[in-house]
Amino acid sequence: xxxxxxxxxxxxxxxxxxxxxxxxxxxxxxxxxxxxxxxxxxxxxxxxxxxxxxxxxxxxxxxxxxxxxxxxxxxxxxxxxxxxxxxxxxxxxxxxxxxxxxxxxxxxxxxxxxxxxxxxxxxxxxxxxxxxxxxxxxxxxxxxxxxxxxxxxxxxxxxxxxxxxxxxxxxxxxxxxxxxxxxxxxxxxxxxxxxxxxxxxxxxxxxxxxxxxxxxxxxxxxxxxxxxxxxxxxxxxxxxxxxxxxxxxxxxxxxxxxxxxxxxxxxxxxxxxxxxxxxxxxxxxxxxxxxxxxxxxxxxxxxxxxxxxxxxxxxxxxxxxxxxxxxxxxxxxxxxxxxxxxxxxxxxxxxxxxxxxxxxxxxxxxxxxxxxxxxxxxxxxxxxxxxxxxxxxxxxxxxxxxxxxxxxxxxxxxxxxxxxxxxxxxxxxxxxxxxxxxxxxxxxxxxxxxxxxxxxxxxxxxxxxxxxxxxxxxxxx
Numbered sequence: 283x284x285x286x287x288x289x290x291x292x293x294x295x296x297x298x299x300x301x302x303x304x305x306x307x308x309x310x311x312x313x314x315x316x317x318x319x320x321x322x323x324x325x326x327x328x329x330x331x332x333x334x335x336x337x338x339x340x341x342x343x344x345x346x347x348x349x350x351x352x353x354x355x356x357x358x359x360x361x362x363x364x365x366x367x368x369x370x371x372x373x374x375x376x377x378x379x380x381x382x383x384x385x386x387x388x389x390x391x392x393x394x395x396x397x398x399x400x401x402x403x404x405x406x407x408x409x410x411x412x413x414x415x416x417x418x419x420x421x422x423x424x425x426x427x428x429x430x431x432x433x434x435x436x437x438x439x440x441x442x443x444x445x446x447x448x449x450x451x452x453x454x455x456x457x458x459x460x461x462x463x464x465x466x467x468x469x470x471x472x473x474x475x476x477x478x479x480x481x482x483x484x485x486x487x488x489x490x491x492x493x494x495x496x497x498x499x500x501x502x503x504x505x506x507x508x509x510x511x512x513x514x515x516x517x518x519x520x521x522x523x524x525x526x527x528x529x530x531x532x533x534x535x536x537x538x539x540x541x542x543x544x545x546x547x548x549x550x551x552x553x554x555x556x557x558x559x560x561x562x563x564x565x566x567x568x569x570x571x572x573x574x575x576x577x578x579x580x581x582x583x584x585x586x587x588x589x590x591x592x593x594x595x596x597x598x599x600x601x602x603x604x605x606x607x608x609x610x611x612x613x614x615x616x617x618x619x620x621x622x623x624x625x626x627x628x629x630x631x632x633x634x635x636x637x638x639x640x641x642x643x644x645x646x647x648x649x650x651x652x653x654x655x656x657x658x659x660x661x662x663x664x665x666x667x668x669x670x671x672x673x674x675x676x677x678x679x680x681x682x683x684x685x686x687x688x689x690x691x692x693x694x695x696x697x698x699x700x701x702x703x704x705x706x707x708x709x710x711x712x713x714x715x716x717x718x719x720x721x722x723x724x725x726x727x728x729x730x731x732x733x734x735x736x737x738x739x740x741x742x743x744x745x746x747x748x749x750x751x752x753x754x755x756x757x758x759x
Contacts, residue, residue: 285310286456287755290358290513293459297346297357304339304346304357307459308402311359315457318758323437327452329364329428331405333371339402354516354543356400361461363449364406364428365413366504367493368393376495377411377425379642380625380634387620390493391525392462392504399520404458407448412650413469414445415497415608420645422472423447433476434756440723443473443698449507450477454756460508460517466497466604468701470505471713475697475726478715478753480514480743481507483701485733486708487530488538489521495615498607499530500669501705509753511714511744515542518736537734548748550741552585554691556729557592557684562699569719574696577716577727577746581694584749586742589688596683597703598675605649606665609658628654676707681732691738695728704730712736714743715753 285293285307296302312331319328332338342357351357362368365376367386375381389397396403411425422444423431433442434455442451446463450473453461463470465483474481482505489504496502506517522538524531563574582588613627625631632650635642656662680703681693693700697713704711713728727746729739747753 286314287509289510290354290459290516293358294351294354294356297351303343304402305336305343307357308335308339308359308404311404311458314455318455319457323432323434323758325432325434325437325451325455326429327407327431327448327455327457328361329375329406329408329448330372332403335359335402335404342400342402352400353520355396355520357402358460359402359404359458360396360517361404361407361449361452361458362393362396363409363446363461363463365409365464365495366390366392366462368403368406372406374406374495375427376413377409377427378631379426379638380631381619381623382427384619384623386493388493391490391528392494392521395521395523396462401520407452407461409448410445413464413466413495413497415466415604415649417646417648417650423451424645426642426644434758435478435722435724441476443476445469446473446507450474450479450481453477453479453507453509456755460506460513462504462517462521463507464494464502464504465705466501467705468698470507471698471701471711471728474507474713475728476724478718478724478726479507479509480511480715480747481505481713482514482518482736483704483711484518484736485534485710487533488710488734488736490523490525490528490531492525492527496608496611498604499611500603500607500672501708511712511740511747512543512546515546515740518542534734539737542737542740545737545740546744547741548745549585550745551581554586554742555689556581556586556588556692556694556742557688557690558588558590558694559594559684560591561593562695565699566696570696570725573717573719573725574727578694580746580750584745588694589690592684592688592690594680594684594693594703596675596679598672598680598706600668600671602664602668603672605653606656606660606662608653609656610660613658672706676703681707681709681730685732692729692731692735692742695730697726698728700728700730709733710736710739712739712743714747716750717752
């Protein structure tokens with residue numbers, strides 16, 4: 283049987299029945315990568331393969347035969363974005379040639395949790411360099427180390443989304459069962475919707491940020507990217523736990539769940555109140571708007587009370603916080619890398635790129651330079667005032683206000699539109715496939731809610747997904 287697009291539940295059942303082993307599954311995915319990542323359509327989603335992947339899979343097979351599976355991820359190959367530390371034989375580079383020789387000294391908390399769950403970390407996935415916080419005008423999916431990631435639904439034709447472009451394109455292409463991406467503002471939701479998969483951008487603090495190359499501590503989070511809502515829910519539950527190295531995770535105590543599969547209910551939309559702000563639909567063309575309206579009609583048919591329209595009266599558009607926090611956070615990360623790495627702060631990175639500009643600066647580094655002009659101490663009034671404004675406009679006067687006014691369970695967006703206000707609030711979102719244009723371009727819808735409402739968002743997304751089953755795999759020739 284071809285297991286490439288089987289769900290995690292189906293893969294576990296096959297392993298339990300002895301029809302499949304973790305080693306065989308890992309080989310399936312490796313063969314798929316060999317055929318389509320650097321050959322054929324050359325999706326270029328994979329930055330690096332874990333040299334220990336097959337040995338890890340064999341060891342997990344042996345463990346299963348002796349003591350049974352640890353849980354739903356036992357023996358399941360998972361990809362992680364190439365800005366997530368792994369204390370093994372793989373590099374962590376954020377797509378930068380400046381870090382092409384960087385090995386993390388220990389696992390990120392995310393990698394640690396994956397190993398504890400029995401997952402096979404299959405490899406690292408490409409990304410938009412520095413998680414798309416390097417320069418203006420750089421295409422989604424491009425990095426100086428990894429090159430250009432392509433969208434499997436239209437290689438070279440459709441935007442692959444960013445910055446978790448590699449995880450998104452890889453899962454759409456069937457290169458692993460699921461992946462872990464990261465988001466600061468849209469970097470999970472954008473590639474998930476662009477590649478017709480499910481992406482969950484969690485509440486900041488639900489998943490530890492330690493051991494992940496940062497942009498901004500106020501908005502950064504890792505999150506699952508998978509073919510189905512159920513797969514994403516399984517992966518999310520495996521990643522949640524408080525981490526002594528990340529104080530934000532202690533906010534999640536009593537709110538995080540270890541198992542989100544109880545929220546996979548077919549009636550999840552029945553009685554839910556969902557608000558639609560049509561100001562976020564104005565950029566859609568006629569065909570995309572029709573897909574959005576069809577999705578809204580499905581919500582109503584499934585018993586949701588759709589309040590259309592509502593209006594989010596504030597939407598913070600000042601990105602000053604990111605420039606200030608990037609310098610402070612990146613300097614703290616780079617200060618700890620090995621002496622073999624040529625850069626240990628943002629200024630050294632800029633100088634390195636300039637000295638190797640033929641390879642490193644195809645699109646420039648304007649954002650890096652602008653961020654380096656900040657103090658890195660987070661003492662400027664500009665930063666503090668912008669941070670307060672972000673919280674006020676995105677939370678109190680933004681999402682909270684409109685949800686209170688209309689007693690909403692979630693807000694409805696399309697693709698990654700609306701990602702910025704949720705990102706600044708630190709609130710969760712989930713995107714789910716919602717069809718394709720006549721050209722075959724993927725289209726997604728997104729539900730956004732209050733802090734730690736992942737359980738409710740999964741209910742909404744699962745009910746929609748199961749009622750429509752619109753996702754189809756790309757076709758490679």
